[in-house]
Amino acid sequence: MRLIGIGDNVVDRYPALGTMFPGGNAVNVAVYARRAGARTAYLGVTGDDEAGHAIRRALRAEGVDTGGVRTSPGPNAWAEIGLVDGDRVFQGASDGVSRFRLTDAQIAGLAVHDIVHTAYSGSLIEQVPRIARHTRVSFDFSHQRDAPWAPDLVPHLYLAAFSGTGLDDGQIRELLAQAAARGAQWTLVTRGRDGAWLSDGATVWRQPAQPVEAVDTLGAGDAFIGTLLAALADGADPRPPLAAAAAAAAAACRAHGGFGHGVPLEPPEPVGPVRPPRPAARTLGIGPARGSRPHPSTI
Numbered sequence: 001m002r003l004i005g006i007g008d009n010v011v012d013r014y015p016a017l018g019t020m021f022p023g024g025n026a027v028n029v030a031v032y033a034r035r036a037g038a039r040t041a042y043l044g045v046t047g048d049d050e051a052g053h054a055i056r057r058a059l060r061a062e063g064v065d066t067g068g069v070r071t072s073p074g075p076n077a078w079a080e081i082g083l084v085d086g087d088r089v090f091q092g093a094s095d096g097v098s099r100f101r102l103t104d105a106q107i108a109g110l111a112v113h114d115i116v117h118t119a120y121s122g123s124l125i126e127q128v129p130r131i132a133r134h135t136r137v138s139f140d141f142s143h144q145r146d147a148p149w150a151p152d153l154v155p156h157l158y159l160a161a162f163s164g165t166g167l168d169d170g171q172i173r174e175l176l177a178q179a180a181a182r183g184a185q186w187t188l189v190t191r192g193r194d195g196a197w198l199s200d201g202a203t204v205w206r207q208p209a210q211p212v213e214a215v216d217t218l219g220a221g222d223a224f225i226g227t228l229l230a231a232l233a234d235g236a237d238p239r240p241p242l243a244a245a246a247a248a249a250a251a252a253c254r255a256h257g258g259f260g261h262g263v264p265l266e267p268p269e270p271v272g273p274v275r276p277p278r279p280a281a282r283t284l285g286i287g288p289a290r291g292s293r294p295h296p297s298t299i
Helices: 025-035 050-061 104-112 125-131 150-156 169-182 220-232 239-252
Strands: 002-006 010-014 019-023 039-047 065-072 078-084 087-094 115-119 136-142 159-163 186-190 196-199 204-207
Touching: 002 025, 002 104, 002 220, 010 050, 019 025, 019 050, 025 039, 025 050, 025 115, 025 136, 025 220, 025 239, 039 050, 050 065, 104 125, 115 125, 115 220, 125 136, 125 150, 136 150, 136 220, 150 169, 159 169, 159 220, 169 186, 169 196, 186 220, 196 239, 204 239, 220 239
Parallel strands: 002 039, 002 115, 010 078, 039 065, 115 136, 136 159, 159 186
Antiparallel strands: 010 019, 078 087, 186 196, 196 204
């Protein structure tokens, strides 16, 4: 199975550890899918600083194809991370040089991959419908269930992934039903220590989380998605892929960073204003009725 992660990359900065780790949703998913046996690649823009070098080195070390990575003059994207009882807390971030749009040729070329994975945190929301004309698309909404662009995106998706932290069982079933009704082939809702739910619109599977003494939860959801995608595309019983995904997520919690490869922390060089910490999650559905248009991507 061939998977390509497209969009955000970042170095996660841990001031308390004096270390930064390569990461970002699209990077992490590509790495964990590769560890699960898929042939993977990453397409995105890295900076020409040490942070950008660290990301490119880590991807190559993990066997992820970096032929689609462009290095741009300027600082790599970064996020500052704090830890509270092992749970990561975002304390600020900068997009650096990471924002981009795919060219027509790049979109057409994605047809060689079985799955494209991207996320709300990248810059490609507006281009997802075009990508989906060429291959299957996995998209991680995280907590952005009620974003105005969400409803129109769901019909184009092979896998729609959401964070269900704070939702009760009834709300999760409603979210799964809404996504299936809008056209998603698979819908995943992850709930951290409360496990995950997966649905194909007809059946719902529940996967318990594996007990773990968490050192750092950063990247656990991405580990779950990447591992699941590596096996789900084969069309087999989803229960073994779910169990493998839960094991990968638990393993990710036992170490700092998204997937390791830490390097000494260097002072950040933000481009423009530093983004504040992410707001608290909202607990509504997947947005208003159809008719809303995805917002233009920031370039």
